[in-house]
Each structure stands twice: as C-alpha cells, then as structure tokens.
Amino acid sequence: MSSLSRLKASPALVVRALVALAAAGAIAAAVTALATGRVSRGAGFAQEILVLAVVGALARRYGIPLPGKGFTSYILGVTAYAILDRGWPLGVLVAPAAMITGDLALRRLPAATALDNAAHLTAGSAVAGLAYARLGGTTGPDALAPDNLLPLVTLLVLLPCIVNGTFYLQLALGRAIAWVDARLTARWEAVVYVCSFGLALGWLAVMHANVGGIRLVGIGAALLGATVASGPVIRRAVRADELALIQDLSQAIARDISLAKSFQRIQELARRLVPWEHMGFARYDAASNEMELVADTAATDHGRFRFDALPPRKYRLRITPVPNRRATTPVFYDLTLPAAASRSRTFGQTYNILISGRVFEDLNSNGVIDAGEVGLASVTVFVDADNDGVPDSDELSVLTDAAGRYAITALPSGTFNIRVHTTSSSANTVPGSGRRTVTLSSGQVAANVNLGQRRIA
Ligand SMILES: [Ca+2]
Ligand SMILES: [Ca+2]
Numbered sequence: 001m002s003s004l005s006r007l008k009a010s011p012a013l014v015v016r017a018l019v020a021l022a023a024a025g026a027i028a029a030a031v032t033a034l035a036t037g038r039v040s041r042g043a044g045f046a047q048e049i050l051v052l053a054v055v056g057a058l059a060r061r062y063g064i065p066l067p068g069k070g071f072t073s074y075i076l077g078v079t080a081y082a083i084l085d086r087g088w089p090l091g092v093l094v095a096p097a098a099m100i101t102g103d104l105a106l107r108r109l110p111a112a113t114a115l116d117n118a119a120h121l122t123a124g125s126a127v128a129g130l131a132y133a134r135l136g137g138t139t140g141p142d143a144l145a146p147d148n149l150l151p152l153v154t155l156l157v158l159l160p161c162i163v164n165g166t167f168y169l170q171l172a173l174g175r176a177i178a179w180v181d182a183r184l185t186a187r188w189e190a191v192v193y194v195c196s197f198g199l200a201l202g203w204l205a206v207m208h209a210n211v212g213g214i215r216l217v218g219i220g221a222a223l224l225g226a227t228v229a230s231g232p233v234i235r236r237a238v239r240a241d242e243l244a245l246i247q248d249l250s251q252a253i254a255r256d257i258s259l260a261k262s263f264q265r266i267q268e269l270a271r272r273l274v275p276w277e278h279m280g281f282a283r284y285d286a287a288s289n290e291m292e293l294v295a296d297t298a299a300t301d302h303g304r305f306r307f308d309a310l311p312p313r314k315y316r317l318r319i320t321p322v323p324n325r326r327a328t329t330p331v332f333y334d335l336t337l338p339a340a341a342s343r344s345r346t347f348g349q350t351y352n353i354l355i356s357g358r359v360f361e362d363l364n365s366n367g368v369i370d371a372g373e374v375g376l377a378s379v380t381v382f383v384d385a386d387n388d389g390v391p392d393s394d395e396l397s398v399l400t401d402a403a404g405r406y407a408i409t410a411l412p413s414g415t416f417n418i419r420v421h422t423t424s425s426s427a428n429t430v431p432g433s434g435r436r437t438v439t440l441s442s443g444q445v446a447a448n449v450n451l452g453q454r455r456i457a
Helices: 005-011 009-037 045-061 075-086 088-106 111-134 140-144 146-173 183-206 213-255 259-272
Strands: 279-286 290-295 315-319 332-337 354-360 380-383 397-398 405-411 414-420 426-428 436-440 449-457
Touching: 009 111, 009 146, 009 426, 045 075, 045 088, 075 111, 075 140, 075 146, 088 397, 111 140, 140 146, 140 183, 146 183, 146 449, 183 213, 213 259, 279 380, 354 414, 354 436, 380 405, 397 405, 405 414, 414 449
Parallel strands: 290 315, 354 449
Antiparallel strands: 279 290, 315 332, 354 405, 380 397, 380 414, 414 436, 426 449
16 A cells, blocks of 8 residues: 555544654754754753753653553643743754653653654644744743733643644544543643643743742752652542542442443443453352353454453353343353463354254154154254245245254244144144244244154055
8 A cells, every 4th residue: 555545544644644744844943943043042052952851751751641542741841841941942852852762761662652752742842832932922031920921821721732632633533542531531631731831830930040049949849849749649649530430330330230230331431441352341250260251341342352361270261141142152161271372262142033843753643752753854844924834935944954953043033833844745743733833032942842743654
C-alpha cells in the first residue's frame, strides 16, 4: 500500500502526520527566529533549555498513568513556564527535548511513541505560545503582572486543549482505547495540569524575585517541596478514584449473587477500568481444580474470553448454562497448562432447539426399544409442519445414521410434529399415526423421540 493510500485509509495517521509536520515547522520557525535575532535569546538561554528539558523529562518519569492509555504529567507546566519566561521559541525547543528524553530514556517507551508524544507537545506549545504572543502576552517577571491576565488565562486554557485534544483525537481515530472512563481521564488531566501551571507560576515568581539571600532559599525550598510532594498525592488520589470504581463493581456483584443477572452492570463498570479484551469472569474451585467461565465478559469482542497469569497445573474450563440457550460443543474441557503456555478452547451456544432420537425396528410393536431391536439406517425423518403426513419441499427432513439416530438442530422454539417417511415396505407401530409432537422453548432439548417401525411383508 502506498503511503498516500495508507493515509486515506486511516484518519488517525492523517492527524499524526499533520501534528508531526506542525511540530517540525514550529521547531524550524523557532530556530530561525532565534538565529536571525527576531526573537532575542537573552543570557543563559542554552542553560535554561537544558534545565527545563531535565525537569520536563523527570516530570514524565514521575507522571501518573490513567486507566486506558491515558498518562498525565507536569510536562505541560514545564512548557508553560518556558513560554512565560522567554516566549514561544523556548517552549517549542524545550517540549521535544524534554518529551524525548523523558519518554525514551526514562520511561523506555518505543521511539515512535516518544516522537509522537513529542510532536503533540511541540505543536500544541507552538500554537498556544504564538496565541499568547499575539495577544500581547509578556515574558519574564512581567508575565505575572495584573494587566497580563487575559493572555495568561488564554495560554492556561489553550495549551492543554490543543496538546491533549490532538493526542486523544489520534488515539480515538486509531480505535485505540483512549480512555476507559472519559470523566476520570478528563478530571485528572485537568487537576494535574492546573497544579503544574500553578507551580510554573510559582517558579517564575521565585526565579525573578527581588528578594535575596535566605528568604529566597526558603521560598525556593518550599516550592520545591510542593512540586515533589504534589505528584505522589495526586497519584494516590487517582488510585482512590479507581478504587471507587472497583467498589461500585464489587457492590454490583454482591447485590445479586447471580453474575448472569447483574452481568450487564458489571460489564459497564469493569470496562471503565481496563481494556475490554483483558477481562474474564471465572469461578475457581481449588478443591476440584475447576475453572468455570461464569459469564462471557467479552460480548462486544466476538465472544472472546481469556484468563491471564494462571499458575501451571491441570484445569477444567467449564461454561455455566446460559439462559435460553443450549451448548453445541462440550461444556467443559480438561487442560494441562505448562508454565508460560496458552491454550484456546471454544464454547458454542445456540437458541435453536434440538430434537433427537432413533428410528428402530419395533419387532414386538410396543413403541419401545427392547433388547434385540436395532436402529434403521438412512430413513427420512421430517418435521411435518402442515401435519398432512407427507414430507413437503418446504419441510425440514434429515436421514438417520447407521445406528438409526437422527437429530433436528436448526429450528427455533415452537411445536413440531416429527414423523418417519414410511415406504411401501414399512409402517408405524406406536403411535399408530406415526406422529410424535414436541413443544420446545428457546434452546430446549428433546431427546429419545424414538419412532418404531415394522416391516410389511
Ligand atoms: Ca419394541
Ligand atoms: Ca407435510
């Protein structure tokens, strides 16, 4: 596939490519602006890039994973600081340096992911930083002046909206699980961002403070303490939020001990915590070493289920009866699972009814299979819908096997007249009409619907 048609096929790739282009353009523009002196660098520019890149990388390292693929950190506060301190070019240069160092070197993410994250941060910082400059936003200590409030608030709002907006848009278009609980993701992205922005303003005030000596050291130490301590506090709060979801989940299970009944609610709650394909509900009985599939957790994933991280041993994998359905495969499998191995088994379920039995040679004509009475092979058994005793073209018919057995499987619930298609050399015994009538609801089974025949000499 050419790269152009791949772009057409995937809207997520289009977003990714546009963001990467915007980031590359922003870096080129920042370098040009600084090289031509259109934007003055000021003293200590290179050192500040270096320090902010290290701080930003550490922010990524100690960031907070959110349920799903979300990940939030103070890095937006670091780029906000860069923009407020020396304008958008510093923000645009700090963003990729910090993100790539943090995600690649400290978080050990794949290079493509780190570059992708860097592109979103760089492009978003450029747009928000340029908007800030366009609104007359001032840099350095003046950024905190009361008359800079409008540009400051604009930057506060634009920066996360653009960076997170393009990031989550790309995830959603790529059908990756961008968030499993959107409210939880949005809440914590916002809390972490506002906190990091507040710290950025605090650091800006400290770095440009007119106080000297011991007071500055004291304020700096307090701010450093707040910066370092706030991370674990937020991390615990996110965890508490997740635990609240788990508590809802356990209450849903406890309210009604029948998982099958409360399954929809459980599904709804569980999918907010973890990507769906990794879910499985099983009841494990250590005494019998049986693993029972209690509920199909992956109804939206073509019925796939999985059990991860089981210790190596023998298992019985069993499915519980599903209301109004019958099994079309074994209802349990015995598996021996060596370490690090995986096994795959299928459970079939259908709403269709099942009628089965034998056509047999009824030597004593009593309608019962007695000793010495054998099955009749290749006899036609049919469902006589119009009850005229004749197999019509629109009526379902099957042939008996070598032992005289038949099975009618492909019908939904209803009332059925089962008959043998008698020939000139055979007749029904009991009942004399040859008709056996069964009424079955969805998924029900009628076995031993036997049909006695005798030979006519
Ligand atoms: Ca008999
Ligand atoms: Ca008929």
